Amino acid sequence: GEEVAQTPKHLVRGEGQKAKLYCAPIKGHSYVFWYQQVLKNEFKFLISFQNENVFDETGMPKERFSAKCLPNSPCSLEIQATKLEDSAVYFCASSLRDGRNTIYFGEGSWLTVV
Amino acid sequence: GDSVTQMEGPVTLSEEAFLTINCTYTATGYPSLFWYVQYPGEGLQLLLKATKADDKGSNKGFEATYRKETTSFHLEKGSVQVSDSAVYFCALTHIAGGYQKVTFGIGTKLQVIP
Numbered sequence: 604g605e606e607v608a609q610t611p612k613h614l615v616r617g618e619g620q621k622a623k624l625y626c627a628p629i630k631g632h633s634y635v636f637w638y639q640q641v642l643k644n645e646f647k648f649l650i651s652f653q654n655e656n657v658f659d660e661t662g663m664p665k666e667r668f669s670a671k672c673l674p675n676s677p678c679s680l681e682i683q684a685t686k687l688e689d690s691a692v693y694f695c696a697s698s699l700r701d702g703r704n705t706i707y708f709g710e711g712s713w714l715t716v717v
Numbered sequence: 718g719d720s721v722t723q724m725e726g727p728v729t730l731s732e733e734a735f736l737t738i739n740c741t742y743t744a745t746g747y748p749s750l751f752w753y754v755q756y757p758g759e760g761l762q763l764l765l766k767a768t769k770a771d772d773k774g775s776n777k778g779f780e781a782t783y784r785k786e787t788t789s790f791h792l793e794k795g796s797v798q799v800s801d802s803a804v805y806f807c808a809l810t811h812i813a814g815g816y817q818k819v820t821f822g823i824g825t826k827l828q829v830i831p
Contacts, residue, residue: 609760636819644755644804644824651818659818694761696819698810705751706810706819710760 605629607709609695610677615715616685624712625677628697634658635678636706637670640692649693652678685716719744723807723822730829736794738825740781740807743788748809750774750783750790755824756803764792764805797829 608627616622628635637649648662652672663670667686672678682689692711723740730736742748752764752774765774767783767790774781779794790807807822 638819644806644826646806646819646821648818705749705763705766707763708753708761 607695607697607707608677609693609709609712611712612710613713613715615717618687618716619684622682622685622689622714622716624680624693624695624714626680626695626697626709627677628695629707632697632699632707634698634706635672636696636698637678637680638694638696640694640711646694649680682714685714687716690714690716719748719809719811719818719820721807721809721820721822723805724825725823727826727828730797730827732799732829732831733796734829736792736797736801736827738792738805738807738827740790740792740822741788742790742807742809742820744809744811744820746811748811750781751808751810752779752781752790752792753806753808754803755806761806797827799829799831802827802829 610625633654635652639647650660650663650670651658655672667683670680692713694708694711696706696708698706720743749768751766753761754764765776767774770785772783781790781792804824804826806824810819
């Protein structure tokens with residue numbers, strides 16, 4: 604597609620429940636990024652992929668967060684046993700292989716943990 | 718590491734006023750610079766970009782020039798409208814260790830009053 608598509612747009616989970624978010628990057632883009640936007644607009648980098656390979660996961664809270672980008676499937680970000688502080692907007696983005704190309708963002712998935 | 722500094726705001730202007738939102742950065746090498754805009758309740762949209770020194774990005778009346786000597790990428794608009802009310806993020810992308818990352822500023826909230 605011509606835009607980064609994220610689903611669901613809104614998700615509400617009780618504390619301790621699992622949350623799973625999906626992202627379809629722009630067709631032809633081989634880099635995928637996940638960012639978490641928390642209070643006061645701060646963006647936190649979570650993880651990036653080059654195709655299906657994890658490229659950089661330095662931002663991932665590994666004990667509860669996991670992510671995948673499998674061939675012919677949307678990428679996913681999964682949070683096991685959600686906590687209140689996981690409430691945030693999760694943005695997926697994609698770009699072409701050349702690092703100077705623009706990173707395009709999806710509309711975001713609003714996760715609320717209650 | 719890379720960093721982006723911008724004023725937090727909020728910046729409140731009357732309609733048709735001149736807008737400047739300052740952005741300065743630190744990065745090694747030659748990053749690409751971007752301004753993204755986030756309207757209330759929506760995702761990130763690319764506003765404009767510049768990929769090398771002295772490039773000027775422009776879109777919807779907004780402009781920013783990549784100034785390597787001052788490491789700046791200030792956003793300007795000659796006459797703002799109420800519909801420009803949003804949060805504006807300065808960002809850079811940079812190849813580090815062979816892969817691409819985005820570094821965001823904290824975002825500047827703009828309020829335009831009629």
